[in-house]
Amino acid sequence: MPDMNNETVVAKIRKPGEAVFTTGLVVFSLVALWLSYGISGLASISAPGTLPLLASLVLVASSLVISRQVWAMPPPDEGQSFISLMTPIRWVNFFLLGMAYIFLLTYVGFVPATFLYLFASIVYLHRQGWLVAFFVSANSLAIVYMVFRLVFKVILPEGVLGL
Numbered sequence: 001m002p003d004m005n006n007e008t009v010v011a012k013i014r015k016p017g018e019a020v021f022t023t024g025l026v027v028f029s030l031v032a033l034w035l036s037y038g039i040s041g042l043a044s045i046s047a048p049g050t051l052p053l054l055a056s057l058v059l060v061a062s063s064l065v066i067s068r069q070v071w072a073m074p075p076p077d078e079g080q081s082f083i084s085l086m087t088p089i090r091w092v093n094f095f096l097l098g099m100a101y102i103f104l105l106t107y108v109g110f111v112p113a114t115f116l117y118l119f120a121s122i123v124y125l126h127r128q129g130w131l132v133a134f135f136v137s138a139n140s141l142a143i144v145y146m147v148f149r150l151v152f153k154v155i156l157p158e159g160v161l162g163l
Contacts, residue, residue, distance in 0.1 A: 014073040017082035022067040029059040090125075097121060109159030115141050 033056040039049030097120055104113035118137035123130060148154040 012073055014070060014076055016076045016080045016085050018070050018073075018076075019067075020082075022063065022070045025063040026060070026067050029056060029063040032056040033060050093124065094121070097124070105157060105159065107160050109161070110156035111141065111145065113159070114144070 033053070036049055036052035036056040039052055040047040041049065042053075044050075097117065101113055101117040104116060107113075115137055118140055119133050122133035122136055126133065126136075145156070149156055
C-alpha cells in the first residue's frame with residue numbers, strides 16, 4: 001500500500017476553453033439573476049419571482065465557485081487547442097453528413113433522403129457492413145413512415161423531384 005505522505009499531488013491542468021466556458025456560466029447566471037429579479041423583485045416570499053430568484057442565486061454562487069476553481073488550475077499545454085479538442089474528425093464528418101441530408105431532403109424528398117442518411121450513418125458509425133446497414137435503415141425508415149404518415153397522417157416532404 002502506498003504511503004499517503006510520500007505521494008505527490010499532480011495539479012489538474014485546465015482544458016482549452018474551460019476558463020472561457022466557466023466565465024460564460026458566471027455571466028449567464030448573473031443575467032438569470034437580473035431577469036428573475038425583474039419578475040416581481042423582492043415584494044414578498046410568496047411572490048411569483050421568489051423561486052426563480054433563489055434558483056438564480058444558487059446558479060450564481062455555484063458558477064462563481066466553479067469558475068474560481070478552474071481559473072486556479074494551471075493553463076493548458078501549448079499544443080492543445082479548443083477547436084481540436086471539440087471537433088474530432090468523426091463529429092465533423094457526421095455534421096457534414098447531416099448537412100448533406102438537409103440538402104438531399106429538399107431535392108429528393110423524405111423517403112430517399114432519410115434512407116440514404118440512415119444508411120450512410122450506420123455504415124460510418126457502426127462499421128458492420130453494408131448489408132446490416134441496409135436492413136436497419138430500411139426497417140427504421142419503414143417504421144418511421146408507418147407511424148408518421150399512416151398513423152398520424154403527417155405529410156412528409158416530397159422534394160423538388162417529387163420522390
